[in-house]
Amino acid sequence: MTLEELMNAPAPASAWVLAQDCAQTGLDPQDVRHEMRRRIGEMRASIERGLASNAPSITGMVGWNAKGLWEAPDVLEAPLLKRVQAYAMAVNEENARMGRIVAAPTAGSAGTIPGALIGVADHLGLPDERLIDPMILAAGVGKAISRRMFISGAAGGCQAEIGSSAAMAAAAVTELLGGTPRAAVHAASLALMNTIGLVCDPVGGYVEVPCVSRNAFYAVHAVSAAQLALAGLESFIPPDEVLGAMASVGRMMPAALRETAEGGLAQTPTGLAVTARMEGREEGELPGGMVALPLA
Amino acid sequence: MSLLDMIGPVMIGPSSSHTAGACRLGLVAHHLLGEAPRRAVIGLHASFAKTGKGHGTHLALVAGLLGFAPDDPRLPRAVEEAEAAGLTAEFRHVDLGDVHPNTAQIDLWGETQHVTVQGSSTGGGVIQVTQVQGLGVNFSGAAPTVLLRYTDAVGMIARIASTIAADGVNIASLTCTRETRGGQALVAIELDALLSREALAFFNHWPDTNWVRLLPKLMDG
Numbered sequence: 194m195t196l197e198e199l200m201n202a203p204a205p206a207s208a209w210v211l212a213q214d215c216a217q218t219g220l221d222p223q224d225v226r227h228e229m230r231r232r233i234g235e236m237r238a239s240i241e242r243g244l245a246s247n248a249p250s251i252t253g254m255v256g257w258n259a260k261g262l263w264e265a266p267d268v269l270e271a272p273l274l275k276r277v278q279a280y281a282m283a284v285n286e287e288n289a290r291m292g293r294i295v296a297a298p299t300a301g302s303a304g305t306i307p308g309a310l311i312g313v314a315d316h317l318g319l320p321d322e323r324l325i326d327p328m329i330l331a332a333g334v335g336k337a338i339s340r341r342m343f344i345s346g347a348a349g350g351c352q353a354e355i356g357s358s359a360a361m362a363a364a365a366v367t368e369l370l371g372g373t374p375r376a377a378v379h380a381a382s383l384a385l386m387n388t389i390g391l392v393c394d395p396v397g398g399y400v401e402v403p404c405v406s407r408n409a410f411y412a413v414h415a416v417s418a419a420q421l422a423l424a425g426l427e428s429f430i431p432p433d434e435v436l437g438a439m440a441s442v443g444r445m446m447p448a449a450l451r452e453t454a455e456g457g458l459a460q461t462p463t464g465l466a467v468t469a470r471m472e473g474r475e476e477g478e479l480p481g482g483m484v485a486l487p488l489a
Numbered sequence: 490m491s492l493l494d495m496i497g498p499v500m501i502g503p504s505s506s507h508t509a510g511a512c513r514l515g516l517v518a519h520h521l522l523g524e525a526p527r528r529a530v531i532g533l534h535a536s537f538a539k540t541g542k543g544h545g546t547h548l549a550l551v552a553g554l555l556g557f558a559p560d561d562p563r564l565p566r567a568v569e570e571a572e573a574a575g576l577t578a579e580f581r582h583v584d585l586g587d588v589h590p591n592t593a594q595i596d597l598w599g600e601t602q603h604v605t606v607q608g609s610s611t612g613g614g615v616i617q618v619t620q621v622q623g624l625g626v627n628f629s630g631a632a633p634t635v636l637l638r639y640t641d642a643v644g645m646i647a648r649i650a651s652t653i654a655a656d657g658v659n660i661a662s663l664t665c666t667r668e669t670r671g672g673q674a675l676v677a678i679e680l681d682a683l684l685s686r687e688a689l690a691f692f693n694h695w696p697d698t699n700w701v702r703l704l705p706k707l708m709d710g
Contacts, residue, residue, distance in 0.1 A: 210492070211492070214491055214492045217491075218491045218710055219681070220491065220493075220710065225491075225492060225493065228493055228709070229492070229493075229496065232493075232496055232497060232499060235499050250503070251503070251543050251545070252543055287502065288502030288503050289502060289503050290502065290503075291501055291502050291503065291545055291564075291565045292501065292502055293499065293500070293501050293502075293560060293562070294499075294500065294501075294502055295496060295497055295498075295499050295500075296497060296498055296499075296500055296505040296509060296613060296614055297495070297496050297497070298495050298496075298613050299504075299505045299506070299612060299613050300500065300502055300503060300504050300505040300508065300509065301503075301504065301505070306496070328496055329492060331495070331496060332492035332493070332495035332496045333492065333495075335495035335496075336490060336491075336492065336495055339490060339495070343612070344612060344613055345506060345611070345612025345613060347506065347536070347590065347591075347612065348611075348612060361495070397540070397543070398536070398539065398540030398543075398544075399503070399540065399543050399544065400502070400503045400504050400544070401503075452536075453536070454540070471540075471542075471543055472539070
């Protein structure tokens with residue numbers, strides 16, 4: 194499945210994706226839809242747990258951001274924005290504290306799709322039944338990406354991980370809001386174009402900083418891409434060529450910028466202090482008044 | 490890779506490669522041992538060794554050895570669960586050379602059986618098993634997989650393949666390695682469906698066969 198094929202598929206694109214995938218895997222389409230419905234429920238449960246908890250993560254770097262944002266006043270009077278960001282962070286904070294989540298496509302990027310898709314649906318008051326087909330389209334976009342590109346930060350940088358989840362989310366939101374397959378794929382492409390070169394630099398090597406806030410940002414990014422595509426804006430570079438560019442950039446990226454904690458934010462003085470502590474080389478307080486718990 | 494692998498797995502955090510994939514590597518060893526595990530020695534390579542602890546990689550591996558799936562709520566308590574189940578696990582840092590940074594080498598013992606599994610977690614909960622019983626293999630757990638170790642002899646692969654065909658099952662992929670001509674050989678065959686108990690018993694009955702295991706599908710799609 195290529196993005197070009199997906200773009201030219203008959204509407205709705207999700208029906209075409211499901212038929213293609215089931216022909217390949219031998220799974221029953223009804224079983225896949227049923228399982229997708231269950232996974233949407235798992236995503237929603239992780240959002241609810243995440244919004245209710247302020248327990249710190251394993252390292253103590255995150256854990257209270259989603260609840261804090263959710264309960265903070267909406268100073269911008271932009272309830273959709275706040276909802277999408279809080280949902281995305283809720284999932285990733287739940288993940289960082291060993292909670293149950295749905296990897297989409299990875300655990301580090303697990304908040305982007307539920308943040309964008311469930312966030313938009315809740316904002317508009319749409320039931321979860323309406324999310325099954327968009328979620329199938331999101332998975333189809335992920336498959337098309339993984340055919341050409343990588344979906345893990347270790348292989349391709351954060352562009353591969355959060356970029357893929359943002360593209361999947363952008364396509365899903367576009368279909369949810371009545372967009373054509375062409376608009377959905379262009380939304381995915383627009384989201385990808387704006388993540389190229391993004392470094393994967395988790396502090397201490399943990400899926401916490403900058404991952405949690407990055408999911409919040411890229412959930413909004415996905416909604417923006419859907420809005421642009423639904424208004425008729427298209428990716429000037431054809432979507433499959435964007436994937437080619439991402440794959441090429443991913444290969445050019447030094448290993449230090451691909452989830453090794455040897456570059457970017459992980460190598461700041463604070464990042465190095467966290468790394469040293471997590472490797473058990475140093476005891477004591479983290480800089481900047483950061484909360485830290487002893488490791489089990 | 491299916492749609493359910495892209496939106497999934499449902500898993501306990503924090504990392505699909507360090508946690509869900511590690512759990513599935515443990516599950517491979519669990520199924521290949523074929524009896525209750527008693528003792529495990531686990532070598533962690535590169536990134537698994539370096540950032541495994543905070544990612545719960547050791548918990549996920551032990552959970553897999555106990556037969557727990559990546560979304561099992563008992564996963565964060567795997568150490569206590571192992572203690573209750575009579576399994577002791579020991580971790581070492583190993584340098585396995587030029588392999589994927591998320592690679593584990595598992596030695597697992599039960600009352601009568603011993604199995605060694607080496608495999609990598611390649612992202613999104615996907616795994617690649619690269620060695621079983623010290624011999625090279627290449628399978629992912631995305632399909633039911635039958636493994637047979639035998640003493641190398643003419644026509645073994647043909648006999649294995651025709652038994653699978655007689656069972657009405659299609660072969661998706663096959664890897665075979667052997668130590669030397671006439672030495673120990675291992676074949677790993679990914680299948681479209683599970684084999685019957687009779688087919689497995691038939692394999693076991695052959696004089697050249699040393700060991701047969703059927704690994705169920707570990708992925709969602």
